[in-house]
Amino acid sequence: MKNFEYLEPRSVQEACQLLRQHGEEARIFAGGTSLSIVMKQGFFQPKYLVNIKKIPDLTGIRWDPKRGLTLGALVTHRELETSPLIQETFPILSQIEEDVANIRVRVMGTVGGNLAYAEPLTDLPQILIALEASIRVAGPDGDRTMSLEELFVDYYETSLRPDEILTEVLVPTPPPRTGIEYIRFSSSSVIDKPCLGTAVRFTLEEDLETVRTARVVLGCVAPTPLRARQAEALLEGKRYEVQRVKEAAAFASRECKPVSDLRGSEAYKREMVRVLVTRAAPRAFEKARAFRGQV
Template identity: 45%
Template sequence: MKSFDYFEPHSLEEAVGLQQQGQGRGCWLAGGTDLLVQMKEHVRQPGLVINLKKIRGLDDFHFDSVTGLRLGALVTAREVETSPLAHQHYAGLARACTDFASIQVRNRATVVGNICRASPSADTLPPLLADDASLCIHGPRGTRTVALEGFCTAPGRTILAPDEIVTHVLVPAPAPGTAKVYLKHGRREQMELATVGVAVSLTMSRGRCSRLGIVLGAVAPTPLRVPTAEALLLDEEPTRDRVHAAAAAAAQACQPISDVRASAGYRRQMVEVLTRRALVQALEVLR
């Protein structure tokens, strides 16, 4: 590991100031479970590391039945995993946080960190995207809120400027009649990167599907929402045939690659199986 300067600012302004002084060569540290590994393996060699843990308010974990869920940048995956509220209203996210790495890692790794890492196989991104989450971003020009969709631009890349911090993730409150499922395909129970991940967030009203998010992980450069699949079910009765057709459309839409974990063809087949299973499970929850 190369030597670096280390800071523990007490406010967002101070943090952004440090980053500007460092001409954007700094890295934010929250959980550190990715950053430290990357530094040890020379993937990243920051000139300064700015620890966000001393900044007040970043450990927010708040749910309101009208405004929804608000998670600060320091909220860990383990906090979500062990939260009854998360399980009740954001079952997909809670599942993703449970399937993620190991308990030891989840005790440190943050949800916002997982978002900003922008890994194609990130577990928390598909359920958050399926739920239409958005992000609060603080930077030199103040605070802005952006949709999560479009935030990740390529593997490891986001629209975030070096001197900006994602302070919170916001997830709308679920409408009555909503079910959420995240299914992860990997070889192991834990300590696994998804070969394929599928999140479904589905709302039924009067026997028809009134809102639907289907998002695929690990089968495109960024997590992929599949409107072509969603369209086959929206405003429709979710019959067996329509569910199968939506799963097939999801498989059609994905852009997987072949690597040591799995071939593109297999990933595509798994998208179909997992999408169908996720939809069926969501409908079963609502039955």
């Protein structure tokens, strides 16, 4: 690993200024679980690391029945996994975190880092997009908010400008009769990066039979998390039926764009998308019917 200068701003504004000053030679450092690997491998040799861990405003999990859930960028995977507040309001997040990487990574790795790094083989983005999360971004000229979906541009590339910092993730309070299921699928060790990640979310009409909103979000099958919009359109506004789920799964399988790699061929991944959507949908549907204010 090459030497670098370590900077420790005390505020978001100061951090943004440092990023503006050093441009491409600087990189934000939080948990370091991904960055330290590429630095050790020699793929990335920043001259400056801007450690944002000392910035107090970036921590904490807050919940407000109206606004929903706010996660500071520095909230760790382990906090999501163990927070009683999360377990009460968004148990899906703590459940999935149990399977993310390993405990050492979960203790160090942060939510903000996970999203802003835009690693293609990861889990959180699919769930958060299915829950219609948005993010708050701070820059030298102030804050802006965008939907999480808009963050992802390409492998390891986001729409953040070089001097911007992701500061918060906002997950809206789920509408009544909402259920979500996520299946993390590994084609080798259970702690390997996922081969596929499939989130299915339904919000039902009052009849508990008709799908008002459907979200089918696929991970690891494209450079960015991918909404299977044809599958969603097929399910929305109609009665939930097993046959229709099968058709939607077939749509999802066609509309994703996996590449053949060490974790499976393109053909296999398409087949698995079909299987996983078919498996996740009925569970999401049952959860939506049994909705008690949490997902």
